Amino acid sequence: MNAPPPFLNAIFHQPVRTRLCLLLHRGEPSFTQLKASLSITDGNLDAHLKKLSAVGYLHSRMIVDGRPHTVYCLSESGTEAFREYLDCLEAICAFAMLARDD
Amino acid sequence: MKTLNITNGDGAANIIKQSTVAGDVLPWRDPMHHGPFPADLSLSELGKVRAAYLAGPDGNAAEIERDFELRDQHLKASKGYDNIILWFEHDLLDQLQILQILDWFSNVRIGDTILEMICVDRFPGKPDFRGIGELSPKEMASLTAQRQPVTDSLLTLAASGWAAFRSSNPLDLLVFLDGDLGELPFLSVALRRHLEEFPDASKGLTRTEVQLLRLMANGIHAPQQLFLQNMVMETALYIGDWQTYRILDAMCANGLASCEPHPFHFPSFSSEKHSDFTSQRLSLTAAGIRVLSGEQNASGLMPRDGWLGGVKVAEAGTIWTWNRDTAELLRRSV
Numbered sequence: 136m137n138a139p140p141p142f143l144n145a146i147f148h149q150p151v152r153t154r155l156c157l158l159l160h161r162g163e164p165s166f167t168q169l170k171a172s173l174s175i176t177d178g179n180l181d182a183h184l185k186k187l188s189a190v191g192y193l194h195s196r197m198i199v200d201g202r203p204h205t206v207y208c209l210s211e212s213g214t215e216a217f218r219e220y221l222d223c224l225e226a227i228c229a230f231a232m233l234a235r236d237d
Numbered sequence: 238m239k240t241l242n243i244t245n246g247d248g249a250a251n252i253i254k255q256s257t258v259a260g261d262v263l264p265w266r267d268p269m270h271h272g273p274f275p276a277d278l279s280l281s282e283l284g285k286v287r288a289a290y291l292a293g294p295d296g297n298a299a300e301i302e303r304d305f306e307l308r309d310q311h312l313k314a315s316k317g318y319d320n321i322i323l324w325f326e327h328d329l330l331d332q333l334q335i336l337q338i339l340d341w342f343s344n345v346r347i348g349d350t351i352l353e354m355i356c357v358d359r360f361p362g363k364p365d366f367r368g369i370g371e372l373s374p375k376e377m378a379s380l381t382a383q384r385q386p387v388t389d390s391l392l393t394l395a396a397s398g399w400a401a402f403r404s405s406n407p408l409d410l411l412v413f414l415d416g417d418l419g420e421l422p423f424l425s426v427a428l429r430r431h432l433e434e435f436p437d438a439s440k441g442l443t444r445t446e447v448q449l450l451r452l453m454a455n456g457i458h459a460p461q462q463l464f465l466q467n468m469v470m471e472t473a474l475y476i477g478d479w480q481t482y483r484i485l486d487a488m489c490a491n492g493l494a495s496c497e498p499h500p501f502h503f504p505s506f507s508s509e510k511h512s513d514f515t516s517q518r519l520s521l522t523a524a525g526i527r528v529l530s531g532e533q534n535a536s537g538l539m540p541r542d543g544w545l546g547g548v549k550v551a552e553a554g555t556i557w558t559w560n561r562d563t564a565e566l567l568r569r570s571v
Contacts, residue, residue, distance in 0.1 A: 166300070181303060188310035191261050191317060194254075195307060197247045202506040205304055210261040212239055 140230045146190055147220040151175060152183050156209065156217050159187075163196065163206040192216060241315065243338060244324040245331050248370035249377070253324065256374035258381065260322075263311050266304060267291075269333040270431065271480055273544035276403040280309050280341060290544075312341060320351040322384055324377075326368045327358035327423035328473035329430050335421065336402060339387065339395030352387040355380050358423055358473075367474050391420045398424065403547035407435070407557055407566050410546070430475065434545055435559035438567055440528060441535035445476065445484055446493070450521060450529045453494060458518040460485060460501075479503075485519060491538050493525040536571070 147156055151173060158164055158172055170180050184207065187193040192213030195205050209217055240260025244250050250264035272290040274283065284305030292298035315321055323338060325331040335356065342352060360366045360376065369377060398421070401413035410428060418424050433444035440447065448470045449463055457466050464481040468474070476484075482503050488494040489501045497518045504514045527533035536558075541551035550557055555568050 166303070177299075181306075184303075184307055185310050188307040189314055191241065191311055191314040193307060193311065194262065195264075195304065196251065197264075197266065205300065211259070212261050 141223045141226050143223050143227070144216055144220045146186065146192065147217060149183075151179070152186065155180075155183050156187070156192075156213075159193070159207055159209045160214065160217055163208045165204055165206050169207070187213065238319045239317070241311075241318040241321045242324060243312075243321065244369070245326070245334055246370070249324060249368075252370065252372060252374055252377045256378040258378050260318075261311075263308065265308070265334045265338065267334070268330065268477060268480065269337070270329050270476055271434075271543070271545070274403045274546045275544075276400070276405060276547045280312075281306065284309060312338075313345075315342075315345070316347040316350055318350055320353060321347075322381070323352075323354040323356075323387070324369060324380070325354070325356045326474075327356065327427065328368065329427040329475065331356070331368075332421070332424050332427040333402065333431075336395050336399040336424075339392055340399035342387070343392035343396040353384040354387050354391075355384045356421075356423065357383065388420070394418065394420050398428075402428070402431075405547050405549070407432070407545070407548045411564075411566060427473070429564075430471075430473070431545065432559050432564075432566065433561065435550060435557050435566065436536060436539070436541060438558040438560040438569075439534070440531065441537075441539065441558075442528060443484075445481075446488060446535075446539070447529070449481070449485060449488065450493065450525055453519055453521045453525070454529060458520060459515065460517055460519060461515060463519065487539065488525070489519065491540065492522055493528060493535065493538060494519050495522050 147153055154173055155169065158169060164172065166180065170177065173180065184193060192210055193207060194210040194213070195207050197203055197205055238259070241263060242253050242258060242260050243263045243265060244253060245264070246266055247264050250262045253262050267287055268291070273286055275286065278286065285302055288298045288302035288305060291301050323335065325335050335354070357369065357380065358366070360372060363371070369380070372380075397416075398413055401409045404410065410432070414425055414428055436443055437447070442450070445467065448467050452463055452466050457463055460482060463485060464478045467481060485494065486501045486503070489496045497520070501519070502513050502517060505511055521529065524533065524538060528535045528538070536556065541556055543550055548557060551571060554571050556571050558567050558569055560567060
């Protein structure tokens, strides 16, 4: 019980961005698909994608499936950081369980 | 070690991601060999100008602008990496991308981040090598042995080249080309190809237009074949299919070529309508034959309202033309 609870990566620890990153971690959605899944505006999604890109966590790829369009996923460093974030969440849950049991 | 790999587009980016090369990958998506690059605009301001141009009247400028904004945000994250590797080749597109990226790095502090570059014009066992986008993941990874540090003098050279390319006066580019470009060994040939896209002083046609008309004169009439054969006429990769079709469309609209059926149709994004594009046949008109043979100058036929780098090709009753024989740019009255 002496170890302090871990810090959460603030880039991921925001309600919309956590859900956004789950989608980017699991697949390669387009802007339109992300907007529909998250029920947010263009401007809001833009802002969150920029936040991820500004730390190098976002990767984009142009695909030609009908009209060419861009799809997004977490970059290599973004994937690694997101896994660490999920590990932190698990550690916090474990910490909370221990605190409750104490 | 956290690495950022910057490369010339999605083809090379996908190969790097499939390879054993570690790190994030940033594709530099901008067909820079055509359209406006006015001077004195920031990277984000330039992104808006480029997006509007690339989208054209029917495209989605907002989507392209978003791509540029996200790209620029990622670039600004550079100092968070331990090293950055630029992966490029010798052709004009790549050389311009190198200039733009290195110019940006010449103006920012990236602390202890190591900046390196790979730039190749050949690959062992590939006599017809045209670009890194044709390498296998294993071949791509092998290029890491060729990376060179980006020196301060290289950053200075690239910044000068970028300023010359974006200058509204194309003579600045000729002055730049007279300097020592040894640290960018493929740049001189690439920029000279750029200059050949100014209308020729005698014919009034760009090099691409001459090549496309010659292909039609030689019996190539299908638009896809015109694009492919035109690429063969280039010593290094040049414009892509869409820009080639834009030029064919302009030549048809201005009487140098004719299209059957009329008017020229761009490729459709719907597979059912694809044959509308592929079945078209383009031919020289009487005016096209006269221009190609040198009997008539095309300057009165083709509108020149476009940009090459920072230069408006025609402006205020004058037009910049290129004399291939003397390697001079001349400003003429229209």
